[in-house]
Amino acid sequence: DATAPTVFGLPLKYVSLVTLAVQNAALSIVMHYSRVSTPPSQSYSPASAVLLNEILKGSISFGIALWRLSKSDVRRPLDQLLRDTFSPDCWKLSIPAVLYVVQNSASVTYQMKILTTAAFSVLLLRRRLTSTKWVSLFFLAAGVAIVQIQTGASTLAPHKPNMPVGSAHESAPLYTHIMSPLKGFGAVTAACFTSGLAGVYFEMVLKNSKADLWVRNVQLSLFSLVPALLPILYGPPVPNSRGFITDLLKNFGCWAWATVAIQVLGGLITAVVIKYSDNILKGFATSLSIILSFLASVILFNFRITPSFLIGSSTVLVATWLYNQPAGKEPTLLVNVVNT
Ligand code: C5P
Numbered sequence: 001d002a003t004a005p006t007v008f009g010l011p012l013k014y015v016s017l018v019t020l021a022v023q024n025a026a027l028s029i030v031m032h033y034s035r036v037s038t039p040p041s042q043s044y045s046p047a048s049a050v051l052l053n054e055i056l057k058g059s060i061s062f063g064i065a066l067w068r069l070s071k072s073d074v075r076r077p078l079d080q081l082l083r084d085t086f087s088p089d090c091w092k093l094s095i096p097a098v099l100y101v102v103q104n105s106a107s108v109t110y111q112m113k114i115l116t117t118a119a120f121s122v123l124l125l126r127r128r129l130t131s132t133k134w135v136s137l138f139f140l141a142a143g144v145a146i147v148q149i150q151t152g153a154s155t156l157a158p159h160k161p162n163m164p165v166g167s168a169h170e171s172a173p174l175y176t177h178i179m180s181p182l183k184g185f186g187a188v189t190a191a192c193f194t195s196g197l198a199g200v201y202f203e204m205v206l207k208n209s210k211a212d213l214w215v216r217n218v219q220l221s222l223f224s225l226v227p228a229l230l231p232i233l234y235g236p237p238v239p240n241s242r243g244f245i246t247d248l249l250k251n252f253g254c255w256a257w258a259t260v261a262i263q264v265l266g267g268l269i270t271a272v273v274i275k276y277s278d279n280i281l282k283g284f285a286t287s288l289s290i291i292l293s294f295l296a297s298v299i300l301f302n303f304r305i306t307p308s309f310l311i312g313s314s315t316v317l318v319a320t321w322l323y324n325q326p327a328g329k330e331p332t333l334l335v336n337v338v339n340t
Contacts, residue, residue, distance in 0.1 A: 004276075017285040023262060027259070027263065042251050045232075047235060048249065054224040056260070057267045058218055065212060095198075096201045096202040097220050099195070099198035100220070101228050111144045115196075117283055125203060132323075133323055136319045136322035137323070140319035142315055143316035144287050147316070148312075217268075287320075291316060
């Protein structure tokens, strides 16, 4: 496609996917450091992290939208931006906003999300997936599951109090460790649905209207402020309260800020990926990041490469290759298996 946007001559579609994979890997490494370097008694509040994340993402998106408007011929960019932000259809963003806040407060492991995202893409975006593509998505989910089981991050792993929210692949929903395994599994399943739906819904709003990506991001952040503030305002009172802002930023050391910064970056890259690529390909990028971060951990933390890592990551790589085969060029063996 000759009109596809590029950065430094490379298609933005792929640049954004690769950036997302690197960002995800960086996030899990920084979170690992923050866990080993701070005792649980000094952990910061996940609810504060979610709120800060939304405030920062919203402000940056607002800045980018304003900058883009001021470069164009618009006479009063700020007025125009405010009009665009409070457009009649801005309510549409309230749905992914709530879903994302729920998901960010109860992070999900990826394997099942890959399939729920594909299902919602077919349902809401009327995307067609060939049987080869479905097979590769199953392989992808299985590969991720195999890699994750061996890193000890199984779906029902207890939530570590020190673990910041939104972690891509190391945690389970916040309260599953105090639930029965069945309820825990239910919570994970529900989280996979909300998460798959949030992404696909955002994609639908973005691709079915002409509004600017950054304006949509501002709308998303504004709607997210409400559910992000609720647990802070109505949560358990902070002992020895020292004022709202001081309480909010309690125990926010440099690792916590680094985590929030990388998550903010991740949110912004995610938006670009959803616009120029799609949620299904995003699943491949984040799955590949699991391999990247594990390999980095081998160097940084002396993790050992295990047979299940090799099996899981090969499965992920084969799935990625398979998904990207052009139509009609799928491996014949597989086509025969699928069609019988
Ligand atoms: O787990 P998943 O990859 O769906 O998470 C996407 C992340 O990207 C969420 O933390 C969400 O808040 C963020 N996001 C964003 N802006 C968008 C879309 C997603 O900040 N437009």
